[in-house]
Amino acid sequence: MKELKIAQLTMLGREYNYNLGANLQAYALHTLLLKSGFNVEIIDYSKWSRSFARSVSVSIKSKGIKYVVSRALPWLKRRFFEKKERLVSRQISPVPVENRGVHARIRRIENIKKFKERFLRFSPRKYCELADFKKIKNSYDAYVVGSDLVWSPKYNREEHLSVYLLSFVGEGKLKISYAASVGEKIPEWAQPLFRRYIPKFHFLSVREKESARAIEHCTGIRPEVVLDPTALLSDEEWMSIAKKPVNFVEPPYILVYDLYRSNEIKPVVEEIGKRKTLNLVKYSCSKNCFSFYSYGPREFLWLIKNAEFVVSSSFHGTLLAVIFNKPFYAVDPSPFAPRSRILNFLDDLGLRNRFIVNPKDLLNLSFEDTINWDRVNELLEDKKRYSLNFLKKALEALK
Secondary structure, three states: OOOOEEEEEOOOEOOEOOOHHHHHHHHHHHHHHHHOOOEEEEEEEOOOOOOHHHHHHHHHHHHOHHHHHHHHHHHHHHHHHHHHHHHHOOOOOOOOHHHOOHHHHHHHHHHHHHHHHHHOOEEEEEEOOHHHHHHHOOOOOEEEEOOEOOOOOOOOOHHHHHHHOOOOOOOOOEEEEOOEOOOOOOOOOOHHHHHHHHHHOOEOEEOOHHHHHHHHHHHOOOOEEOOOHHHHOOHHHHHOOOOOOOOOOOOOEEEEEOOOOHHHHHHHHHHHHHHHOOEEEEOOOOOOOEEOOOOOHHHHHHHHHOOOEEEEOOHHHHHHHHHOOOOEEEEOOOOOOOOHHHHHHHHHOOOHHHEEOOHHHHHHOOOOOOOOHHHHHHHHHHHHHHHHHHHHHHHHOOO
16 A cells, blocks of 8 residues: 655754744644654755845746835835834844854754754755745645744745745645644735635644634635644653753753743843742853753753743743643743734633733742643643644545
């Protein structure tokens, strides 16, 4: 009997994306697809590999100079105001410059590359543009796109969206979206893409209610809402690949995943650490503080599992705190990342009160574990069953 092949497409490539959450969500879905008995490859898509000059040249030839200018002006305007907003908030980048030394970045990339090489199976060749994908339109029996912000017009140009909407896939091939995310309303320029390609999916799911509403408003089709794949693996499954870090701080400690708004979070948690006489383990770096910035996903899992408390402005940091039943507070990541993915997840589990808009409010909150984990775990299991059933039903269409 022929072995069925699945192409997994997400915001990840061998040399693209070194975000911890992006790698863990890709691993989770990859693991579930492999366990279902399929031959699975993550398509090695590095969407920014093509030079900017070449991208502009191709667009001018295919669309004309007026189209390129009309698209460039709103982008430049948005970039200007985003930069201004960051300067006003004294937050020029999500992670302080002091923690972005060359050596730390090199170690980080090396550790995450090792994770990819050991746990993820990529396609033999690398793909950089839409034309490349047309060569594999019939190479797989099914194409699964997701999770993460694969359908976000904010983070993807038109060509990238065309890839993530599986525009290149041949007729008769199974198309599945699992927990794809739009992250915002669909702007006018992107709507024709969604109207053209969304109806061609055989199984359609997104990660947030906002994404479902945005797609329904644009196309008239309402997707299923499922959990991020990271939430589909159990505590035990995650700990089976976790790794104790070298030179780590001993518990008890507060783990601070200050991926966004670090300059606002850092002084607050440092004050809390002093009050509670707890060590701090942070993503960013400062004096007399252990940083996990240069570690890979496996060490990150171990550190969350063994934390006394978690403070996170990252969606996946929040999600893992819940999986490991760690008391936590989730800090609003906007304007640097959409808050909807955190809020939807917390609302589904009755945990909205763990969401903090102003980091300074942490100073007046309890750091005791007051969460009813039995109830949270029960609600999470219900969501997991629903999500896994969606995935199972979609994959059964192959057999």
